[in-house]
Amino acid sequence: MTREELLAAILDALTGIAPEIDAAALAPAKPLRDQVDLDSADWLNFLVALHAKLGIDIPDADAAKLTTLDKLVDYCGKKL
Amino acid sequence: MIEFRLPSLGADMDEGKLLEWRVQPGDTVKKGQVVCVVDTAKAAIDVECWHDGTVQRLLIEPGTTIPVGTPMAILREAGESEAEVERRISPALPATQPTVAPAPVAPPAAARPVAAAPAGRRRVSPAARKRALELGIDSDKVPAGADGTVALADVEQAARAAAAPPPAAKAPAPAAPAAATMAERSAQMRKVIGAAMARSKREIPHYYLAEDVPLIEAMQWLAQQNMSRGVTDRLLLAPLLLKCVAAALRRYPELNGYYRDDAFTPGDGIHIGVAISLRAGGLVTPALLDVDRKDIDQLNRELLDLIRRTRAGSLKSTELSAGTITVTSLGDQGVGAVYGVIYPPQVALVGFGRVTERPWAVGGGLRVAPVVTATLAADHRVSDGHRGGLFLAALRELLQNPAELTRP
Numbered sequence: 273m274t275r276e277e278l279l280a281a282i283l284d285a286l287t288g289i290a291p292e293i294d295a296a297a298l299a300p301a302k303p304l305r306d307q308v309d310l311d312s313a314d315w316l317n318f319l320v321a322l323h324a325k326l327g328i329d330i331p332d333a334d335a336a337k338l339t340t341l342d343k344l345v346d347y348c349g350k351k352l
Numbered sequence: 353m354i355e356f357r358l359p360s361l362g363a364d365m366d367e368g369k370l371l372e373w374r375v376q377p378g379d380t381v382k383k384g385q386v387v388c389v390v391d392t393a394k395a396a397i398d399v400e401c402w403h404d405g406t407v408q409r410l411l412i413e414p415g416t417t418i419p420v421g422t423p424m425a426i427l428r429e430a431g432e433s434e435a436e437v438e439r440r441i442s443p444a445l446p447a448t449q450p451t452v453a454p455a456p457v458a459p460p461a462a463a464r465p466v467a468a469a470p471a472g473r474r475r476v477s478p479a480a481r482k483r484a485l486e487l488g489i490d491s492d493k494v495p496a497g498a499d500g501t502v503a504l505a506d507v508e509q510a511a512r513a514a515a516a517p518p519p520a521a522k523a524p525a526p527a528a529p530a531a532a533t534m535a536e537r538s539a540q541m542r543k544v545i546g547a548a549m550a551r552s553k554r555e556i557p558h559y560y561l562a563e564d565v566p567l568i569e570a571m572q573w574l575a576q577q578n579m580s581r582g583v584t585d586r587l588l589l590a591p592l593l594l595k596c597v598a599a600a601l602r603r604y605p606e607l608n609g610y611y612r613d614d615a616f617t618p619g620d621g622i623h624i625g626v627a628i629s630l631r632a633g634g635l636v637t638p639a640l641l642d643v644d645r646k647d648i649d650q651l652n653r654e655l656l657d658l659i660r661r662t663r664a665g666s667l668k669s670t671e672l673s674a675g676t677i678t679v680t681s682l683g684d685q686g687v688g689a690v691y692g693v694i695y696p697p698q699v700a701l702v703g704f705g706r707v708t709e710r711p712w713a714v715g716g717g718l719r720v721a722p723v724v725t726a727t728l729a730a731d732h733r734v735s736d737g738h739r740g741g742l743f744l745a746a747l748r749e750l751l752q753n754p755a756e757l758t759r760p
Contacts, residue, residue, distance in 0.1 A: 292631050309631070311683035312588055313659045319583045332578040332586060 273352060278326075278345050285321035289314050300341040326352065353437045354403045354427040358390065360420040361399075361672040362637075363696045364548035365392050366505040369417040370424070374398075379407045381427060386668065388424065393540040394636050395662070399669040405429050408437050419505065534632060541634040549693045556611075556699075557732040560691050563744040565751055566712055567722040573754040589707065590626075590681055591651035593724075595757055596750040597679055597702050598622045598644035604743040606735045607700040607728075608676045616699065616734045621645075625675025625695065626655065628662045637695060638667050639675035682706060689725040699731035700740075702747075 273281075283295040290308050298307055310318065315335075323329055328351045330338070338344045358368055368390040375387045386398040387407075405427030412424045428437040552558075570592060578586050601608045601622050609618040622644045625637035640646075640654055661667060678695050681704040688708065692701035705725040712721035726747055730740045750757055 290631065305685065309685070311685055313590070313656060313683075316583075316586060316588060317656065317660060319586075323583045329583050332575070332581075 273349075275345060275349065278348055278352075279341065281325050282322065282341065282344050282348065285318055285325055288321055289318045298341060300345075303339045304341060304344075305339070322348070328352065353408075353432060353440050354405050354429060355423045356387065356401055356403075356425040356427060358418055358420050358422050358424055359399065359669055359673065361392060361397055361669050362548075363551065364394070364544040365420060367417055367419045368392050368397075370412050370414050371396055372414050373410055375407050375410075375425075377407050377409060381405050381407060384670075390669075393537070393544040394634065395630075395665050395667060397667050397669050397672060401427070403427060403429070408434065409441065538633055541630075545634060548696065552693050552696050556694050556696065558694060558729050559732050559737055559740065560727065560729050561737060561740050561744055562689060562691075562725055562727045563741075563748055564710075565724050565726050565748045566714075567707060567724055567751060568712075568714075570751050570754045571707070571722045585649065585652070587648065587652050588655070591648055591655050592754055592757075593681065593704055593751075594624055594626070594640065594643050594655070594679060595648055595651060596747055596754075597624065597677075599750050599757060600743055600746040601677065602644055603746055604735075604739060606739065607730055607743055609699060610676070610697040611699050611731055611734055612697050619676030621676070623674045623676045625678040625698070626658065627678060627680035627692075628659055631663060636662050636667070636672070637675060637678050638662055638671040641670075641674060677702065679704070689727055691727055692729045694729055694731060699734045701729045703727040703729070 279300075283298075286308065287293060287295055290310065293308050298304070304310070305315075319330055319335055326348060328348055330347070330351075334347065338347055360366070361368075371389040371391050373388050375381060375385075381387060381401050381404065383402055383404050384400050387401045388399050390397050390399050408426045408428050410425050412418060412422070418424070426437065426441055428434065567589075570589070574587055574589060574592065581587065605618050606616065608622055609616060611617075621642045623639040623641045624643045625639045627635055627637050629635045638658055640651065640658060643651060646654070658671070675695070675698060677698055678692070678701045680690055680692050680701065682690050684706055686706045689705040690703035692703045694701050703726070705727075707722050707724045709720050710723045711718055712723060714721070726744055728740050728744055
């Protein structure tokens with residue numbers, strides 16, 4: 273899976289949780305939760321959606337560090 | 353014969369618009385089955401029927417807005433014949449039902465005949481009469497609702513109509529949209545939330561208490577649990593907080609229930625309304641039922657499901673009307689403390705702020721600890737600050753021993 277495909281899959285999972293966002297307008301290097309209103313339940317639902325899409329089970333301790341889209345793409349790329 | 357009427361789904365609802373029927377005449381209905389979908393100011397709700405029976409007639413056409421309490425369908429009970437029920441329908445139904453209805457379904461126009469009050473005396477509900485007095489309106493001149501009764505909403509509508517300046521140049525009416533637009537729904541939701549909260553502040557003598565609760569044990573327990581859990585059954589903090597609130601309420605039942613007709617009625621269980629914000633603005637407080645009797649895993653699953661369904665707009669009527677208390681948690685993105693407005697007819701609201709790292713004295717020393725501020729807004733007609741304080745203290749103690757509480 274290319275980086276672009278991975279990003280598209282992550283954004284797809286994200287818009288499933290927060291349909292109001294403009295995925296193209298998100299800055300990949302900036303903290304995601306500054307740009308999208310996600311509470312802890314949204315965040316968990318997002319991780320569950322990623323798991324369903326990519327088969328990646330992100331441990332709790334790692335998830336806390338994945339604060340930006342770039343970090344998410346890097347992490348998922350390594351795990352796949 | 354059973355008359356299925358539009359139920360009230362909370363203090364902030366006085367009418368609803370039928371979107372669709374999920375049953376047809378001749379269908380068998382089981383208790384608890386979803387029979388129709390009704391649009392309220394807040395969301396489209398799956399409405400359940402609380403009787404077993406067979407659908408005889410549907411009285412309301414989809415697209416019609418009707419007040420709470422309006423008969424929507426006639427069901428026959430086991431052992432009743434169709435003819436027998438037909439015979440009883442005609443005198444039993446209010447005059448909204450046209451006597452020459454050719455089809456089993458009433459034409460939509462029949463559902464809200466504003467001027468066509470039934471023959472005989474008009475009825476004005478006591479609340480409507482009182483409100484009319486407050487607003488200086490003659491309640492006898494307010495157009496009645498579908499059932500011929502002047503309800504609170506009719507009075508308030510009349511007041512708005514009277515207050516509004518005449519439209520300068522009325523644009524031609526656009527084609528009626530099938531569903532409310534986002535902006536309309538948003539405006540409508542603000543209005544009903546405003547009305548319910550104004551009523552709460554007007555009628556309920558609130559008192560407020562706050563307590564800082566250290567979550568050293570709770571966060572450790574949660575992290576430990578989640579280390580060995582996959583993402584699909586990972587635990588959130590919220591279900592643990594709800595579980596502790598339920599356990600504390602068992603000791604202080606005067607905070608769990610309803611205040612109606614100048615008296616307190618304890619809840620028939622501990623059903624916690626969870627304040628869930630909607631992404632487009634506004635909030636809904638659907639309930640998790642029997643929180644004290646469910647284990648943490650079940651609560652976690654049900655809460656995530658409830659949040660997902662609330663935001664997707666597929667809630668059931670029982671979930672909206674069952675809450676015996678409300679818990680609001682502003683979450684990890686929120687602020688330090690929340691002082692809530694009680695959702696009538698409930699008598700208490702528990703709030704949790706954001707969990708923050710704070711300096712905390714432990715055993716004569718100082719350490720950095722995760723701390724949450726728990727608040728209580730409660731009704732002085734039912735409890736007082738002393739009991740409320742004991743409740744918050746019990747909540748604090750329960751949260752110090754999560755393993756004990758979450759043992760199945």
